[in-house]
Amino acid sequence: MVLSLLPEERALTTLHTIALAVSQLSVSGVPRQRLLQDSGLTSADLETPDKLISHAQELRVFANAIHCTRDPALGLSLGLRMHVSAYGMLGYSMLASRTLRDALSLALAHPALLGTYFKLSLQEDGDEARLVATGYRYAPELTVFNTELCLTSLLTVIQDLLGEAVRPRRLQLPFRQPLHAQAYTDKLGCPVDFGAPASALCFNAALLDRELPLADPVTCHYGLQQCLKLDAQLNSGHDVLEQIRQHLASHLREASSLERVAAQLHRSARTLRRHLQRMNTSYQRLLDEVRYDKARQLLMQTDLPIYLIAEQLGYSETASFRHAFLRWSGQTPSLYRR
Incomplete structure (x- = not known):
């Protein structure tokens, strides 16, 4: 791994x-x-x-x-199939919102539930509205795919909310024109500005204040409460992971077991284990992550010999550290340091 x-x-x-x-x-x-x-x-x-x-x-x-x-246009194709119902309670709450503006504001307020790789914002300039996507920090080879998936899925959501196949005014994309550029015209039927300052889906601003056909204030209120609860659960899980990571980072020499960490955090091991399972990770994986981060820092920023680095990470034998680092990074500690 x-x-x-x-x-x-x-x-x-x-x-x-x-x-x-x-x-x-x-x-x-x-x-x-x-x-x-x-x-x-x-x-x-x-x-x-x-x-x-x-x-x-x-x-x-x-x-x-x-x-x-x-398929180089796979991001476009999948985005056009990402209907609002795919977003669970968030999607249904958006459908029950009063206006398109209210629905989009709800989605942008809960990015964790939206599951986006971007920081999304709604901007207005005269008679044009823009859903702007910035801050992509992930796999660079998937930049085009993820940008296309993001913007076209937002278009699909807008169409679902309004109940009609509205066309965007234009699409703004920060990258150069790809070889499959014709697919944009074929699938979206709108102009595309490549090499733009940011990614954006541009549409008629008048749509923002249109009342949605499935608006229902009671359902929307209930849905919002559920979204807040889901958000809190997600953030709570992240908080627990961060507490464990911070504790491990300060106590790597003594990080022998989840039970010991739980006692020091004044929590039960059973509760921590349940949180870790829900967040799709384990104590050993967190320990590996913290050790790996610390190892890279010590290898690159200090001249400490390998055996001392191993000791600081809580390894009793240097060979065990070497084996673990090779498994984490695909390189030996010595090769990584060069």
Whole structure:
């Protein structure tokens, strides 16, 4: 197992996007096992609605999908199939919102439930509204795919909310025109500005204050309460992980077991284990992540000999540290230091 180099790739999300992708591509004849290969996920996982997965796992499924289909416009195709119902309680709350503006504001207020890789904002300029996507920090080779998936799924959501096939005014994309540029015109029917300052879906601002056909204030209020509860559970889980990581970082020499960490955090080991399972991780994985981060820091920023670094990380034998570092990074500590 090579651990993620980017801490943000350890962020968690829901299953809805890859569940849809796997379902759609399976119908097209792509085997599920090929789509899930090396992701650590099984077909049974996709049938567990409340399961959380890491962004790294989701990115692996996306990379597999592109490799299997050889379709450069896959992001566009999948985004156009990401209907609002795929977002669970958030989607139903959006459908019950009073106006499109209210629905989009609700979604932007709960990015964890939306499951986006971008920081989304709603901007207005005269008679044009823009859903702007910035801050992408993940796999660079999937930039085009994830940008297309994000913007076209937002278009699909807007169409679902309004109950009509509205066309965007234009699409703004920060990258150069790809070889499949014609697919934008074929699938979206709008102009595309490549090399723009940011990614944006542009549409008629008058749509924002249109009342939604399925608006229902009681349902919307109930849905909002559920969204807040789901958000709190997700954030609570992240907080627990961060507490464990911070504790381990300060006590690596004594980090012998989950029971010992639980006692020092004044929690029960059973409660911590349940949190870790819900967040799709384990005590050993967290320990490995913290040790790996610390090891890289000591190897690159100090001249400490390898055996002393091993001691600081809580290893009784240098050979055990060397073996672990090779498993995490694919390199020996000495080679990494060079």
